[in-house]
Amino acid sequence: MIPKIIEITSEETLNIRHRTMWPNKPINYVKLENDDQGRHFGLFIDGKMVSVISLFVKNKAAQFRKFATLTDYQGKGYGTMLLNRIINIAEDEKLHKIWCNARTDKSDYYAKFGMILTKNRFVKGKIEYVVMKKVLN
């Protein structure tokens, strides 16, 4: 029952991305144009993948995108494990910062990881976003 985090392909993220984030859109909507340039991670419980996150590094900054935990598995700390892993990877690779386009209603959650709000806000698909970042040492 110990959760395991494994590097996966972008194709393997699609089902959880789709079901959790944009179930009413076609599956292509959750594909990213630069998915092949990212690193993708899945958290597995008893061999079942329940949470995914994707990491994109550019100019010593890491952006994480398409972070999602299957609805039935949310609120159990799995997302926290995955996000902490990503932050550790960024620190190990001596990147300068980690950032994301956060759904505004998730900003308190990201604040728990030391991420701070920036002034950049936007709306996409009727959802409000704010750019959040964490400067790394």
Ligand SMILES: CC(C)(COP(=O)(O)OP(=O)(O)OC[C@H]1O[C@@H](n2cnc3c(N)ncnc32)[C@H](O)[C@@H]1OP(=O)(O)O)[C@@H](O)C(=O)NCCC(=O)NCCS
């Ligand atoms: C955001 C998301 C990925 C978080 O994944 P998760 O697996 O539910 O994350 P966690 O269980 O670690 O944390 C969720 C909550 O459970 C709480 N929690 C419960 N048990 C916990 C535990 N054992 N350890 C840590 N946190 C725990 C956390 O404190 C957190 O509370 P908060 O939302 O009030 O801050 C998930 O909610 C999701 O997929 N949402 C829909 C898609 C989405 O919005 N993605 C993010 C776009 S920015």
